[in-house]
Amino acid sequence: MPGLARLLLSPPSCRDVGTLRRAVEGKTVLITGASFGIGEATARLFAEAGAEVLLLARTEEKLRAVAEGIRAAGGRAHVYPLDLSRPGDVAPLIEEVERLHPRIDVVVSNAGKSIRRPALQSLERRDLERSLAVNLTGPAALVLALLPCMVGQGGGQIVNVSTVSAKAPAAPRWASYQGSKAGFDLWLRSVAAEVRGRGVRVSSVYMPLVRTRMSAAGGLYRRAPALTPREAAEVIAGAVVRPRDRVAPWWLAGQELAALLLPDLIDRVLGGLEDRERRRERGHSA
Numbered sequence: 001m002p003g004l005a006r007l008l009l010s011p012p013s014c015r016d017v018g019t020l021r022r023a024v025e026g027k028t029v030l031i032t033g034a035s036f037g038i039g040e041a042t043a044r045l046f047a048e049a050g051a052e053v054l055l056l057a058r059t060e061e062k063l064r065a066v067a068e069g070i071r072a073a074g075g076r077a078h079v080y081p082l083d084l085s086r087p088g089d090v091a092p093l094i095e096e097v098e099r100l101h102p103r104i105d106v107v108v109s110n111a112g113k114s115i116r117r118p119a120l121q122s123l124e125r126r127d128l129e130r131s132l133a134v135n136l137t138g139p140a141a142l143v144l145a146l147l148p149c150m151v152g153q154g155g156g157q158i159v160n161v162s163t164v165s166a167k168a169p170a171a172p173r174w175a176s177y178q179g180s181k182a183g184f185d186l187w188l189r190s191v192a193a194e195v196r197g198r199g200v201r202v203s204s205v206y207m208p209l210v211r212t213r214m215s216a217a218g219g220l221y222r223r224a225p226a227l228t229p230r231e232a233a234e235v236i237a238g239a240v241v242r243p244r245d246r247v248a249p250w251w252l253a254g255q256e257l258a259a260l261l262l263p264d265l266i267d268r269v270l271g272g273l274e275d276r277e278r279r280r281e282r283g284h285s286a
Contacts, residue, residue, distance in 0.1 A: 009208045009227055011247050014238040017049050023241045025050030028104050030097070032084065032142065033111030035062040037212035038161060041229035042108055042236050047075030049237075054097060054104070057111065058083045084111050084138030085130060094145035103153050106240060107146055109139050109188075110161040112181065119175045127176040135180035140187055147195060155199025159239050160188050161232075164206050164252055168259035169266045172274040192245070203239040206248040207232055 014020050029046045033039035035057035043053045047070040055063050060081040067077035078100075082093050098104070113134040115127045122128065143158060150156040165174060166181040185204060192202035211226040227235070239247045259266055 009225055009249065010231070011205065011207070011235050011249050012238045012242070013231070013234040014241045015234050017045070019241055020045070020049040020237045023049075024106065026052075027106065028052045028054065028101050029106040029108065030054040030056065030104050030146070031108040031110060032056045032082075032139070033161075035059045035066060037229050038207075038210055038232045038236075039108070039110040040066050041233040042110065043077065044070060044073075044075075045230070045233040045237060046106075047077055048073065050075075051106075052076040052078075052101075054078050054080060054101060056080050056082045056093075084142065085133040087133065087137045087141040090138065090141040091145045094142065098146075098149050102149075104146060104149060105156050107143070107150075107156070107158045108161065108236060109142065109158060110236075111139065112161070112163075113177075115176050116173050117176075118173055122176060128179070131176035131180040132183070135177070136184040136187070139184055143188065143191065147191075147200065150200050151195065151198045155201070157201045157203065157240060157243060158188070158192075159203045159205060159236055160185065161236065162204050162206050164208055164249065164255070166206065167252060167256050169255075169263070169270065172270055172277075189245075201243050202245065203243060204246055205235060205239050206246070206252055207235065208249050 024046055029051045031039050031043050031046070031053060034043045034053075034055035036059075039055075039057065043055055043066060047053045053070065053076065055067055055077055057063050058081065060079065063079045063081060067079050070077040080093060080097055083089060111134065113131055115122070115131055117125070117127055139160075146158075150158075162185050163181055165171070165178050166185045170178055188202060189204060192200075195202070207227070209224055209226040210232045211228055235247065
């Protein structure tokens, strides 16, 4: 990654597999959204460092391909198909996972769904309903199902792979995505205050843009600087090697402060960008 892009994009990370190995070798790491992108890269990295990885995602065939690749490289991986958009399926699956793996040391809550669409066009597509299920209620059900085991075993760590978009300001066309990601972020940070004294550490990782299948949809960010999935996995590794409550690019605090101090100005700027995009769309359809 070029130096300027690395300065703008990279939260603290751990790029040394040996350092990660000292933190996770022999431990069990559960990863959601493990079939593609950040989740797949995280599974491969942690398995390379000696962790036993539990792979959760909807696409069983792709999960099995990821697991086979990990095993071929000498790692340990297990496949557990799960659709987080169906929160009622979470508890029975976690019961099976805990029966086979009584101790789960790290949970990487990575699965998510990104949708960019005007709110008035999203109703018939059920954007808000789907986003809430995958980005909020599903991950929350997973955490609630896992917490008794983690508290009972004396502790563990939950790493939430969030996004800089979960923080202010609110951007046009991102209502479903931002709202659901911010909702889970706030919910989990509230839970963190309850379980910290019982040995469970929660780390929120606010990722900048990552070049994945999800971010490539629509081509909006084709030319924007972005982390690779491996680089994003190294950020997650850093949150495990040096546990902290918040992991973010250096500039995110400034973004939040600007949204707090200059809300009217930022709203006008974002509104102007939305007006320009609507005019361009009308021009294309004319």
